Amino acid sequence: MDEKARARYEARARIIKAMAHPTRLLFVDELAKGERCVCELNEMVHADVSTISKHLAVLKNAGIVQDEKRGSRVFYSLVAPCVLNFFSCVEGVLEAQAKERAELVS
Amino acid sequence: MDEKARARYEARARIIKAMAHPTRLLFVDELAKGERCVCELNEMVHADVSTISKHLAVLKNAGIVQDEKRGSRVFYSLVAPCVLNFFSCVEGVLEAQAKERAELVS
DNA sequence: TGGTTATTTGGCAAAATAGCCAAGCGATTA
DNA sequence: TAATCGCTTGGCTATTTTGCCAAATAACCA
Numbered sequence: 001m002d003e004k005a006r007a008r009y010e011a012r013a014r015i016i017k018a019m020a021h022p023t024r025l026l027f028v029d030e031l032a033k034g035e036r037c038v039c040e041l042n043e044m045v046h047a048d049v050s051t052i053s054k055h056l057a058v059l060k061n062a063g064i065v066q067d068e069k070r071g072s073r074v075f076y077s078l079v080a081p082c083v084l085n086f087f088s089c090v091e092g093v094l095e096a097q098a099k100e101r102a103e104l105v106s
Numbered sequence: 107m108d109e110k111a112r113a114r115y116e117a118r119a120r121i122i123k124a125m126a127h128p129t130r131l132l133f134v135d136e137l138a139k140g141e142r143c144v145c146e147l148n149e150m151v152h153a154d155v156s157t158i159s160k161h162l163a164v165l166k167n168a169g170i171v172q173d174e175k176r177g178s179r180v181f182y183s184l185v186a187p188c189v190l191n192f193f194s195c196v197e198g199v200l201e202a203q204a205k206e207r208a209e210l211v212s
Numbered sequence: 213t214g215g216t217t218a219t220t221t222g223g224c225a226a227a228a229t230a231g232c233c234a235a236g237c238g239a240t241t242a
Numbered sequence: 243t244a245a246t247c248g249c250t251t252g253g254c255t256a257t258t259t260t261g262c263c264a265a266a267t268a269a270c271c272a
Binding site for chain 2: 001005006009010011012013015016017019020021022023024025026029044045062063064079080082083085086087088089090091092093094096097100
Binding site for chain 2: 229
């Protein structure tokens with residue numbers, strides 16, 4: 001594999017890595033319904049606001065969400081809705097795993 | 107968020123995390139073309155065989171690939187081809203980012 | 213102006229991940 | 243049987259990620 005190809009896979013991995021956290025997946029799921037301010041997202045999770053803010057920064061850096069300050073609040077919204085497609089795939093994999101585990105028992 | 111929802115997002119994140127590495131993305135891409143033995147995958151990457159083996163174990167544990175021993179070799183194949191859909195999405199995000207960076211310069 | 217609210221940043225410690233080497237193990241060949 | 247091949251596992255260190263706290267900033271209200 002040449003250097004260029006390696007860089008491409010690294011760039012791809014960077015984006016996917018941004019999705020690889022339960023809290024961030026929850027946020028993406030929520031933002032699919034519309035924009036939300038940090039305070040709203042904060043209410044959904046048991047974590048420090050600074051932690052929330054850093055998770056959102058990760059998503060923003062990856063180009064998955066964008067932010068817009070209005071008044072004293074910052075609103076985040078989804079700019080790459082295609083990441084929602086990840087869910088159906090992942091759900092399918094989880095179901096297959098559950099099925100397999102069930103068969104092992106029987 | 108209740109305990110059950112949290113567990114669901116954690117399970118999802120586990121699968122996505124398995125995809126969040128350049129080498130593993132390369133392997134998935136390669137396995138999309140057909141099964142490959144560890145030795146073939148090893149040739150594609152500058153890394154110790156043990157490292158390769160561990161990456162494959164991560165993908166297998168996540169339910170993305172499966173393995174089958176035939177003779178002295180172990181062949182891996184893709185069992186969740188839907189993960190290939192990740193690529194087109196990620197590619198789109200990368201393009202959008204490149205475009206934005208280009209606009210910042212101009 | 214001073215205080216409060218909303219959010220980000222810096223810094224740190226704990227946890228998870230990555231990758232190398234050495235060792236182990238089953239299958240194959242000599 | 244001994245040596246080799248293909249692969250996995252254990253163990254270790256280096257790096258990255260996570261999440262908390264404290265501090266900084268910006269907008270708003272009194």
